[in-house]
Amino acid sequence: xxxxxxxKIILPILILALAVVGMRFLISRRQAPPRLPEExxxxxxxxxxxxxxxxxxxxxxxxxxxxxxxxxxSPQVSGLVTFxxxxxxxxxxxxxxxxxxxxEPADYRLALExxxxxLAKTExxxxxxxxxxxxxxxxxxxxxxxxxxxxxxLVLYEPQLKEAQANxxxxxxxxxQAELDLSRTAVTAPFDCVVLSExxxxxxxxxxxTSVAVLADSAIAEIVVPVPLAExxxxxxPRSDSGRKGSPAVVRLSGSGAxxxxxxxxxxxxxxxxxxxxMARLVVRIEDPxxxxxxxxxxxxxxxxGSFVEMVFRGKLLKQVVVLxxxxxxxxxxxxxxGDDQLLQIRPVDPLRLENKTVVLGSGLNPGDRVILTNLSGxxxxxKLRPVTGEGFTPCRDPxxxxxxxxxxxxxxxxxx
Numbered sequence: 001x002x003x004x005x006x007x008k009i010i011l012p013i014l015i016l017a018l019a020v021v022g023m024r025f026l027i028s029r030r031q032a033p034p035r036l037p038e039e040x041x042x043x044x045x046x047x048x049x050x051x052x053x054x055x056x057x058x059x060x061x062x063x064x065x066x067x068x069x070x071x072x073x074s075p076q077v078s079g080l081v082t083f084x085x086x087x088x089x090x091x092x093x094x095x096x097x098x099x100x101x102x103x104e105p106a107d108y109r110l111a112l113e114x115x116x117x118x119l120a121k122t123e124x125x126x127x128x129x130x131x132x133x134x135x136x137x138x139x140x141x142x143x144x145x146x147x148x149x150x151x152x153x154l155v156l157y158e159p160q161l162k163e164a165q166a167n168x169x170x171x172x173x174x175x176x177q178a179e180l181d182l183s184r185t186a187v188t189a190p191f192d193c194v195v196l197s198e199x200x201x202x203x204x205x206x207x208x209x210t211s212v213a214v215l216a217d218s219a220i221a222e223i224v225v226p227v228p229l230a231e232x233x234x235x236x237x238p239r240s241d242s243g244r245k246g247s248p249a250v251v252r253l254s255g256s257g258a259x260x261x262x263x264x265x266x267x268x269x270x271x272x273x274x275x276x277x278x279m280a281r282l283v284v285r286i287e288d289p290x291x292x293x294x295x296x297x298x299x300x301x302x303x304x305x306g307s308f309v310e311m312v313f314r315g316k317l318l319k320q321v322v323v324l325x326x327x328x329x330x331x332x333x334x335x336x337x338x339g340d341d342q343l344l345q346i347r348p349v350d351p352l353r354l355e356n357k358t359v360v361l362g363s364g365l366n367p368g369d370r371v372i373l374t375n376l377s378g379x380x381x382x383x384k385l386r387p388v389t390g391e392g393f394t395p396c397r398d399p400x401x402x403x404x405x406x407x408x409x410x411x412x413x414x415x416x417x
């Protein structure tokens with residue numbers, strides 16, 4: 001074996017041996033790091049400081065708009081249509097007393113003149129019979145004897161007088177009927193209305209009793225709203241004969257946004273419960289649904305019949321209650337609190353009302369208590385907590401609704417901007 005080949009074998013072995021010796025030397029001189037006590041900082045939670053205040057109960061509902069009254073127009077006399085208002089078509093509006101259409105009145109004027117002439121004749125006949133009756137009684141008075149019997153009614157013209165009086169009454173009734181028929185040739189709107197449909201044209205011959213148009217009240221609309229029976233305790237529902245207004249309501253077209261709204265109120269409750277859902281049915285009254293008397297906001301449509309709407313009732317005012325997000329209420333009507341010692345407390349509460357996003361508490365919490373909103377797995381009393389800053393509740397005044405609300409999280413236009 002030559003020398004270069006021996007170096008190639010011995011040199012790597014020597015390097016490995018030196019590396020092993022050096023590593024063992026370093027390991028023997030190593031010192032273990034000092035042990036530090038482990039600190040339990042607690043679970044990270046979001047606390048909400050409790051405050052008390054007045055809270056207006058809100059009840060959400062949906063319904064379909066319908067007319068407060070709807071009628072079918074039918075003429076009471078027959079004839080040719082000589083006048084037809086151009087607005088008498090679907091979507092046209094009329095004020096009470098405005099003429100819708102007119103039937104040719106010539107025949108009815110002639111009938112009135114004929115009735116008046118017949119009345120004059122019967123008045124003359126009655127006057128003539130009365131004169132003959134007075135003459136007959138005077139003659140009988142002159143010729144009667146002391147012990148004579150009463151005269152026959154025929155002698156004194158009593159039957160003839162009654163017949164003449166009856167003919168006069170009949171003639172007067174005929175004149176009144178002719179005047180009434182003449183007035184009925186002009187058909188007018190019975191109330192402020194909108195035309196839903198019509199089937200009429202100029203020159204068309206119409207018969208009495210034939211349906212020619214359908215009208216709906218344009219001044220007042222109604223919405224029949226199904227509401228759970230449990231919600232009635234939070235609302236003011238007047239009787240139909242009380243003359244009072246019930247709880248106010250803000251009505252919006254479904255999907256129209258917060259800016260388009262009508263103000264209404266509960267007018268009455270229907271006498272029966274919905275047999276399918278076992279829900280009470282309230283009637284909400286909306287005045288001026290077509291905005292004929294009030295200014296129209298930009299982009300605001302009509303509250304037309306058949307529209308599907310969403311509404312929020314303004315219910316009773318609860319005094320000095322605590323309003324929390326729904327997530328703060330735990331099992332068995334309890335809430336989690338963070339004590340001054342940063343430990344978890346479990347406290348029972350008295351929920352007055354559960355809503356979609358909030359819970360209203362009547363008792364169990366005091367102002368200044370810190371309610372835990374974070375969900376914790378394996379939560380138990382005495383568990384150590386660590387707070388983070390949270391937004392909490394944001395009082396909001398929704399400008400379209402017109403009353404204070406409490407929202408979580410703050411997503412309305414007036415809070416998010």
